[in-house]
Amino acid sequence: MKNILVAVAWPYANADIHVGNITGSYLPADIFARYHRLKGNRVLMVSGTDGHGTPITVRADSEGRLFVGCRECLLLYSPDGQNGWQKARELFRFPNDSWVNDISIRGDDLYVTTKEHIQAFSETDLRELIAAEFSLDDHAYLYHVLGQFMDATLFALMKIPSVRKRFWDENPFYAESSTNGSNSTSPLGQALRAANAVAYTESKLLRRRGYGAAGLLFTASPRVV
Numbered sequence: 001m002k003n004i005l006v007a008v009a010w011p012y013a014n015a016d017i018h019v020g021n022i023t024g025s026y027l028p029a030d031i032f033a034r035y036h037r038l039k040g041n042r043v044l045m046v047s048g049t050d051g052h053g054t055p056i057t058v059r060a061d062s063e064g065r066l067f068v069g070c071r072e073c074l075l076l077y078s079p080d081g082q083n084g085w086q087k088a089r090e091l092f093r094f095p096n097d098s099w100v101n102d103i104s105i106r107g108d109d110l111y112v113t114t115k116e117h118i119q120a121f122s123e124t125d126l127r128e129l130i131a132a133e134f135s136l137d138d139h140a141y142l143y144h145v146l147g148q149f150m151d152a153t154l155f156a157l158m159k160i161p162s163v164r165k166r167f168w169d170e171n172p173f174y175a176e177s178s179t180n181g182s183n184s185t186s187p188l189g190q191a192l193r194a195a196n197a198v199a200y201t202e203s204k205l206l207r208r209r210g211y212g213a214a215g216l217l218f219t220a221s222p223r224v225v
Contacts, residue, residue: 004036008047059103067091067110069100074112123216134220140207142215147199154195 009025033045059067066077066085073093077085094100094114102113130136157163206213 002036002041004033004041004043006033006043006045008045010047059105061105061110067103067105069103069112071100072096074100074103123210126216130218130220133223134218135223136218136220138219140203140217141210141213142203142207142217143199143213144202144206144209145212146202148212148214150195150199 006029008029029045033043036043058069061067064079068075068077068088072095074091075088076091077088080086092112100112100114104111127136158167203213203215210216
């Protein structure tokens with residue numbers, strides 16, 4: 001019996017997931033390790049993670065601005081007009097022990113994902129944050145008590161295997177084709193449609209009431225500099 005060490009390259013996210021992520025290094029290493037285990041050898045297969053490397057935390061937008069995710073903050077570098085960069089400006093600081101995993105720019109929107117962290121803002125903080133860059137024209141409160149209650153009930157029921165299976169099999173919103181009659185007319189499908197209608201009506205009627213609301217929708221205009 002031999003001692004076999006298989007050291008696999010660290011998984012590194014630098015693009016959309018594709019077959020090369022598997023076939024490039026992980027599949028051959030897995031086959032090699034399984035082969036030696038079948039032969040009776042002692043195999044130790046190890047790898048690691050590199051979830052905070054530079055290439056996955058830098059994105060440039062159409063205006064040439066560079067967004068850089070550091071360990072616990074998001075920085076912005078603006079062009080200085082001389083093929084260089086102005087001094088970094090800190091856009092946002094995340095809580096301790098979180099780091100930026102990825103930054104993506106979709107149109108005018110900037111999305112930042114971090115490790116094991118979801119940032120929550122109070123309504124006052126959110127208003128101040130948005131008002132720093134925009135003029136607030138209108139707002140509406142969303143997702144009130146009934147909507148939250150129905151979601152909580154659904155999540156609790158999803159712990160039951162039979163309900164979870166039926167949800168994925170019969171839910172018209174997750175079916176490959178929304179025109180499938182058996183899915184759209186199923187009892188579960190009808191219940192989901194009714195629940196969505198109730199939540200929508202509730203939010204529409206209570207759009208000016210903040211009590212019990214979990215969402216806030218803004219209409220805003222960019223400030224003219």
